[in-house]
Amino acid sequence: MRSTWRRMWIGAWMSGLAVLISCAPAKQEVVFWQFWPVEVVQPLIDKFEKENPGLDVRMEQLTWQSGLEKITAAVAAGNAPDLCELGSTWMPRMLAAGQLVDWSAGVADLKSGLRGWELCAVGDALYGLPWVMGTRALFYNKTLFARAGLDSTRPPETWKELEEAAQKIQRLGGQVRGYGVQAGERYVLFKKFMPFAWGNGGRILSDDLRSSEIDSPQNREALDFYLGLRKVGLMERQDVLDRMFKSGQLGLQISGAWLVRSIPKDAPGLRYGVALVPRPDSERGTHASFAGGEVLVSFQQSKRKQAALQLARFLVRPDNALALAMAVQTVQPATLGADTTAYYRGNPEQLVMIRQFETAVPTPNHPAWVDMEEAIEDEVEQALHDRKSSAQALADAHRRLTELLAKGGR
Amino acid sequence: MRAQSPATSWGLLSPWIVAFALFGLYPFAFSLWASVTDYSPIRAGTQFVGLANYGRALADPAFWTALANTAFFVVGTIPFTTALALGLALAVQPAFPGRTFFRVGFFVPSVVSVVVLSLIFKGLYAGQGPVNAALRALGLSAPDWLLDPETALPAIMAMDVWSASGYYMIIFLAGLEAIPRELYEAARLEGASAWDRFTRITLPLLRPTLLFVLVVNTVRSLQIFAEVFVMTRGGPLHRTTTVVYYLYEQAFYRFDLGYASAVAYLLFAVTLGLAWAQMRLVRSEEPTR
Numbered sequence: 001m002r003s004t005w006r007r008m009w010i011g012a013w014m015s016g017l018a019v020l021i022s023c024a025p026a027k028q029e030v031v032f033w034q035f036w037p038v039e040v041v042q043p044l045i046d047k048f049e050k051e052n053p054g055l056d057v058r059m060e061q062l063t064w065q066s067g068l069e070k071i072t073a074a075v076a077a078g079n080a081p082d083l084c085e086l087g088s089t090w091m092p093r094m095l096a097a098g099q100l101v102d103w104s105a106g107v108a109d110l111k112s113g114l115r116g117w118e119l120c121a122v123g124d125a126l127y128g129l130p131w132v133m134g135t136r137a138l139f140y141n142k143t144l145f146a147r148a149g150l151d152s153t154r155p156p157e158t159w160k161e162l163e164e165a166a167q168k169i170q171r172l173g174g175q176v177r178g179y180g181v182q183a184g185e186r187y188v189l190f191k192k193f194m195p196f197a198w199g200n201g202g203r204i205l206s207d208d209l210r211s212s213e214i215d216s217p218q219n220r221e222a223l224d225f226y227l228g229l230r231k232v233g234l235m236e237r238q239d240v241l242d243r244m245f246k247s248g249q250l251g252l253q254i255s256g257a258w259l260v261r262s263i264p265k266d267a268p269g270l271r272y273g274v275a276l277v278p279r280p281d282s283e284r285g286t287h288a289s290f291a292g293g294e295v296l297v298s299f300q301q302s303k304r305k306q307a308a309l310q311l312a313r314f315l316v317r318p319d320n321a322l323a324l325a326m327a328v329q330t331v332q333p334a335t336l337g338a339d340t341t342a343y344y345r346g347n348p349e350q351l352v353m354i355r356q357f358e359t360a361v362p363t364p365n366h367p368a369w370v371d372m373e374e375a376i377e378d379e380v381e382q383a384l385h386d387r388k389s390s391a392q393a394l395a396d397a398h399r400r401l402t403e404l405l406a407k408g409g410r
Numbered sequence: 411m412r413a414q415s416p417a418t419s420w421g422l423l424s425p426w427i428v429a430f431a432l433f434g435l436y437p438f439a440f441s442l443w444a445s446v447t448d449y450s451p452i453r454a455g456t457q458f459v460g461l462a463n464y465g466r467a468l469a470d471p472a473f474w475t476a477l478a479n480t481a482f483f484v485v486g487t488i489p490f491t492t493a494l495a496l497g498l499a500l501a502v503q504p505a506f507p508g509r510t511f512f513r514v515g516f517f518v519p520s521v522v523s524v525v526v527l528s529l530i531f532k533g534l535y536a537g538q539g540p541v542n543a544a545l546r547a548l549g550l551s552a553p554d555w556l557l558d559p560e561t562a563l564p565a566i567m568a569m570d571v572w573s574a575s576g577y578y579m580i581i582f583l584a585g586l587e588a589i590p591r592e593l594y595e596a597a598r599l600e601g602a603s604a605w606d607r608f609t610r611i612t613l614p615l616l617r618p619t620l621l622f623v624l625v626v627n628t629v630r631s632l633q634i635f636a637e638v639f640v641m642t643r644g645g646p647l648h649r650t651t652t653v654v655y656y657l658y659e660q661a662f663y664r665f666d667l668g669y670a671s672a673v674a675y676l677l678f679a680v681t682l683g684l685a686w687a688q689m690r691l692v693r694s695e696e697p698t699r
Contacts, residue, residue: 069662076451093665097452175538184557186643235557240536370664381647385559 027056030307033071034085035062035294040327048314055307075099080299082308085131088119088292089187089363089373095120096367100127101298106309114316116334118362120295128295129312132321132331135289136191136254137356138162138278142271144169144176144251155275159196159225162252162278166232169251179233180241180253181226183384188238189377190363191290192254195277197222198288198361204372205364205401212405214376215398221280223390227383235384246270254289260349261329274352276359291360293334332357368404375400445671452665463672473673475648476656477680483567483652484631484684490571492623495578496616502579503586513583520577528640531569532556535641559647566637566650574630578623585619586612621692625685632681653677 034041038061045057060081062070068090074080086094094100104126111117116130142152148168156162166178182192194204202218205211233252236244242259244250246267254277263270276287296315298308314320321333326343332354338344339354363369376397383393420427443449445463449456467473502512519527534541535555542552555565589612597607613620635654638644644651644659653673661670 072451072662072665093663094452097450097665098454099452184554184642184646186645234537236537236554237557240538244538378648381645385647387647 028054028304028307029056029058030083030304030311031081032057032059032083032308032311033062033067033081034059035064035067035087036085036324036328037061040324044315044320044323047320048311051314052310055310057311075299075301078301080301082298082302082304083311084297084299086128086295086297088116088295091119091128091295092363092365092367092369094297095122095127095365099299099301101300101302101305101308102127103129103298103309103312107313110313110316113318113336114334115336115357116291116293116295116362118291118365119293120297122365128297129316130334131294131296131312131316132325133291133293133334133354133357134256134331135291135353135357135360136195136256136277137289137352138252138275139245139255139259140165140252140273140275141169141245141248141250142273143248144172148172148251152271152273155273156252156278157275158278158282159280163225163228163232166229166252170232175249176251177234177244177249178251179229180244180250181230181233181235181384182238182241182254183235183381184237186377187373189380190373191292193223193226193380194361194376195254195289196226199277199279199285199359201285204376205366205405209364209366210405212398212401214401215394219394220390223380223383223394226380227390230384245272256330257332257350257353258330260353274349276352276356287356287359289356289360291357291362294331366405368407371404372401375404441671441674444668445675447668449668449671450665451667456668459668463669464676466669467673467676472648472651473653473656473676476651476653479563479648479650480632480634480652480654482563483570483634484628486564487567487570487574487631488624488627491574491578491627492620494571494575495623496582498575498579499582499586500612503583513580516579517576519573522573524573524636525640527569527573528637531565532641535565556642557646559649562642562646563650566634566641570631570634570637574627578627581623582616582619585616589615617692621689624688624692628684628688629681632677632684 032045038059041059041061045059049055049057062085064087071080071084071086080099102125104124107126107129110129114130116133117126119130120126120128138155140155145152145165148165148171150165150168156165162179168178169176170178182188197203197219200218200222202216202222203213206213233250238255241250241253242255242262245253245255245259246263248267248270260274263272277289279285279287296312298305298312302308315324316334318333318335318338321335322338322341322343325331325333325338329350332338332344332350339351344351344354363373366372379388379393379397379400382388382396383390388396446458446460447456448459448463498516502509502516533539536542537552537554537557541555545552553561555561593611593615594607597611602610633654634652635658638650638652638655639658642650644655654677657670657673657677660666660673
């Protein structure tokens with residue numbers, strides 16, 4: 001009796017399984033890890049699946065707090081996603097580890113349509129596709145400009161104008177401060193100081209990534225200027241500076257497009273403008289900034305590399321990258337010519353971010369970049385806290401970079 | 411009662427044994443192995459490097475800075491946490507109206523997530539935050555607590571003392587309840603003062619509890635991480651980089667898991683040494699029977 005029942009059960013299971021197997025279409029699954037809200041990316045995925053009926057995308061959303069750990073653990077366990085979004089500051093480490101798929105051949109035809117290739121290139125080889133870009137620009141409060149007797153339609157274009165504007169606003173007194181000097185946080189500081197150094201013609205490493213060029217007269221001049229901004233403003237963390245800016249207590253600061261998105265919600269009455277990072281002089285230097293962005297990559301261990309590339313190529317298509325950028329507003333498409341679309345022509349603040357990217361500088365793709373970044377931030381922070389002179393700080397940074405270069409990448 | 415067969419015992423214990431082997435022993439063995447290799451989770455080709463990772467840590471000034479910060483944290487919080495916890499326990503032990511309210515109130519911080527507490531204190535400590543508003547109202551100078559290299563670590567330590575004392579208060583309360591009332595009654599009849607009763611009865615009989623609090627709190631303080639991760643990320647000027655935060659950065663920013671494991675074992679050795687010393691110290695003072 002009992003065995004009959006068991007046989008019937010097994011039979012039912014087997015036939016059920018057979019039905020399931022025969023009904024399921026032979027779809028290939030592509031695992032895609034990314035950082036944007038699901039509701040923003042899902043429409044793009046639906047569109048992709050409709051265009052590619054043979055592929056089925058399994059998407060997961062990572063967080064910036066724990067995403068890198070999750071990716072690391074997955075790669076270690078051999079479970080890396082087929083396609084993955086990476087922040088550009090993680091790229092040197094990932095490239096050094098040699099786990100990314102060389103896409104040079106598969107993306108060659110896209111080269112003329114996208115910017116940001118520096119973020120995923122080693123020499124001529126391309127290990128990713130630039131998806132969206134993010135940079136930092138100068139934010140200024142028009143109301144405070146007017147109160148301080150400055151022309152609120154003309155943001156500062158040179159270092160001198162920036163310092164003078166900050167000084168006049170600082171003199172308004174009360175809770176109001178002129179310029180927000182970012183401090184007290186790791187992984188952020190170099191993005192705030194290096195724009196001035198790059199704009200002044202300074203560099204971190206030589207072109208061949210073999211020697212340190214951090215201790216240059218250009219960088220010293222830039223650091224002195226950056227340190228001087230403390231006198232016409234205050235030092236604070238990025239989140240505090242952003243909060244002060246939104247509450248109308250901060251005249252000027254370098255920040256990112258996340259402010260453009262959150263101001264209409266948090267401070268709808270705020271009159272503000274976005275401008276390129278000032279350059280040393282109207283005759284000299286560039287409006288440099290930090291070139292960051294999001295890159296799509298595939299891992300060597302992926303078994304569906306072709307499908308991953310197909311999905312990546314779909315996501316960077318002008319219409320799809322624009323749809324993402326419009327929905328999240330904190331980044332801009334890597335598409336060249338995105339600035340001519342109706343959306344950006346109608347959004348001057350976002351448009352400045354695209355313009356700013358044209359003169360932005362990416363960080364060097366050296367395997368030891370994490371340590372280099374830390375060395376630069378350490379030394380600049382020492383100078384910000386008056387523990388070292390600017391000359392000493394850069395000389396020490398040079399010594400540390402040289403040591404790291406001698407050790408090679410590990 | 412019939413003695414159970416060993417097989418039954420093992421069988422009943424097996425869920426725990428499996429879980430312990432999987433989530434306790436295996437990671438322990440794996441990290442011990444990793445500490446003598448150049449293992450990196452995202453790079454193929456791991457090589458045995460012997461004790462090189464340990465040598466590298468001992469030669470790295472950043473490791474010593476982290477160890478010094480951690481030592482400062484331990485030395486600067488444990489006496490205060492212990493004293494405050496004992497003081498609170500003595501205050502809320504006798505019966506008085508509203509006693510439960512205070513007991514619960516003091517204990518609440520230890521059931522709140524450290525991350526939540528850290529976020530709250532990050533706001534409290536801000537340059538224009540409530541702490542500074544209060545200080546300014548009193549006419550005192552108001553530093554930017556988490557940005558100033560001199561005040562960042564002490565500010566985190568103050569938060570830790572406040573949030574951890576409630577938990578140890580409960581443990582002290584349990585210890586106090588276990589002391590026989592008769593001893594106090596007898597002492598009172600003999601004319602012993604409150605101070606005498608505290609130093610001659612309460613403290614000696616609380617010694618096992620005190621030992622437990624000291625050891626557990628030392629082990630916990632040596633592993634301080636979440637507060638730093640949320641509030642300062644090791645800055646400013648590495649003044650709040652603790653050993654665990656340092657090894658976290660080595661493991662998850664530099665993917666240098668072999669080296670990070672070696673650092674973890676060095677911290678383990680320090681922890682073991684300190685716990686042993688504390689046990690020796692507190693035990694040796696035990697009255698001879």
